[in-house]
Amino acid sequence: MIEIPESITIAKQLNDTVKGKKIIEAEAGHTQHSFAFYHEDPAGYANQMKGKRIGMAAGIGSMIEIELEEKNFVIGDGTNIRYYEPGRKLPERYQTRLTLEDGSSLICTVAMYGSMFLIDPEVYDNFYYLVGKEKPLPVTGDFDYEYFKELREEVSGKNSVKEFLATKQRIPGLGNGVLQDILLEAGLHPKRKLNTLMEQDWRRMYEAIKGILSKMLAAGGRNTEKDLFDNPGGYQTLLSKKTVGGPCPYCGNLIQKASYLGGTIYFCPYCQE
């Protein structure tokens, strides 16, 4: 699932590759998928998208938004978007296709579940979309320590660190993926209760959010996810399915995993109290 580093990376790649190009043909719902979600009838996408020029793309949390003149095309975190250069054979199975005037295509596929919403940004009021647009990203200056302290007021001391950081869209696009390395860097176990934290722990958590996400972004996303060109990101995850069972990069103890709050958490039993 893409999160902040990947949505921003892919948006930048879209801006560098297809921005300004005109859509000559589009289709949605090409391959039937029970958990591919559209805004209104996908059969109507073709006419609405055809002839539109691709505008600015932006990463909004775990979503990617692409301007298509008066409409916006918004892709959710379970939807993969890939660029196909002119002449390259398209896959047989996909959900949405935008073919551009130079013969290139953007292909969206859904793995488990995912959304591809063609919306009117003036009136669209989906909760995830709105908070993704409104709340400051941790990689920006608006996400300062004062703002971080305000977020703390929304939770109780009985909540865990993972609940605080990666649920309720408190920080859109900070999900169970990027969470792992952030908490290793901060030296905090995902299940650690907030009422056991000292101010210095909060400060380390804040610095780790900023630091790790900046590193992931600078490297073009994580090595567990792929970009617009189907290449893995350059950030080597410390705690992920790729490293579980191996040594912790800091202390050498074996990295463990567990299920917690609807996702797999990875941790070092020694470095993360």
Ligand SMILES: [Zn+2]
């Ligand atoms: Zn360790």
